Amino acid sequence: MMVPIRCFSCGKQLAGVYEEFKKKVEKGEKPEKAMTDLGVKRYCCRRMIFSHVDLIDEISKYPR
Amino acid sequence: MTISIKKLDEEGNISRYLVKGTSTAVINAVRRSVMLHTPCLAIEDVSIYQNDSVLFDEMLAQRLGMLPVKTDKTYKPGDKVKLVLEKEGPCTVYSKDIKSTDPKIDIIDKNIPITKLTKDQKIKIEMYAIMMPGREHAKWQPAIVSYNEVPQVVISKDCNGCGDCEKACPVKIIEMKGKKPVLKDQYKCTLCGACVDSCEKEALKLGFDKGEYVLAIEAVAGLSQKEAIDGATKAIIEKSEDFAKSLQKLK
Numbered sequence: 001m002m003v004p005i006r007c008f009s010c011g012k013q014l015a016g017v018y019e020e021f022k023k024k025v026e027k028g029e030k031p032e033k034a035m036t037d038l039g040v041k042r043y044c045c046r047r048m049i050f051s052h053v054d055l056i057d058e059i060s061k062y063p064r
Numbered sequence: 065m066t067i068s069i070k071k072l073d074e075e076g077n078i079s080r081y082l083v084k085g086t087s088t089a090v091i092n093a094v095r096r097s098v099m100l101h102t103p104c105l106a107i108e109d110v111s112i113y114q115n116d117s118v119l120f121d122e123m124l125a126q127r128l129g130m131l132p133v134k135t136d137k138t139y140k141p142g143d144k145v146k147l148v149l150e151k152e153g154p155c156t157v158y159s160k161d162i163k164s165t166d167p168k169i170d171i172i173d174k175n176i177p178i179t180k181l182t183k184d185q186k187i188k189i190e191m192y193a194i195m196m197p198g199r200e201h202a203k204w205q206p207a208i209v210s211y212n213e214v215p216q217v218v219i220s221k222d223c224n225g226c227g228d229c230e231k232a233c234p235v236k237i238i239e240m241k242g243k244k245p246v247l248k249d250q251y252k253c254t255l256c257g258a259c260v261d262s263c264e265k266e267a268l269k270l271g272f273d274k275g276e277y278v279l280a281i282e283a284v285a286g287l288s289q290k291e292a293i294d295g296a297t298k299a300i301i302e303k304s305e306d307f308a309k310s311l312q313k314l315k
Contacts, residue, residue, distance in 0.1 A: 001118075001119065001123070002119070002127070002177060002178075002179065002180070003177065004130075005127055005130035005131065005176055006130045006203075006284075010208050011202050011203075011205055011208060011284055012208060012282065012284055013130070013131075013132055013173055013176070013284055015173075015176040015177060016159075016173040016174075016175045016176045018177070019175065019177065020175075039075075039076045039078075056118065056119075056179070056180050057180070059118045060118050060180060060182050062118075063116070063118060063182065063185070064118065
């Protein structure tokens, strides 16, 4: 739903980097370069970022 | 044998050190001690007074628990700090919106999105950060510590100097010196083994310098790298002293 705060495997905090990553990719930067620049280097952390689907905006349309 | 430590490089909050004259047992004891016995602050008790966001209370509490909280030296294991989060939509709730009652304590990374609120939605949360060691939960793990042995290429006489290993290396640290592969920067080796696989003659192997390790430390919670290692070594000393004391009681 929202980007996980930590990497499931190693415990690095990643959520703070996610919005910046999204901005960079929207500007046309290559995702792998954007991740490396943001200090996400291990592949356990990389899969957290690029496999994430942000669904909260969709779900917010149907409040409880 | 005396242990010597040299700093190799620093990138962001990751530092790498070259440790000489030690054994896997010692260096792994330090690593495990950082993970399990070095206390730091993390949010543990969460009281949710109001939560209109689409995230369930449990998910919200879990997200809050993962946040990195700055730890002050004056805090001892078991100490608590109260933090408050109050926000009204429409907005994204970030970790910077959390207010601490102690000015020394704060959330380190300010831009962590916690939840999103639409119009008229409100959240009101009170929480306590508690100082605990990582043995209880990984959120109290102050640093990610890893180590690896230092490799060197060992070449048998079958080597024909084809240079396949040089091309295969993903971090580009193999260099052909007079038809023989040599490691340019052995501390950058990721131990992937691509060079070994690429050699058709099976002439190349990775050997290891015994007693030499690359130790990487990345601070992920409220403690600095130095504080994390200090706490770890202190915990090891305490534990071994306890052990020695109880041994003496046997006599």
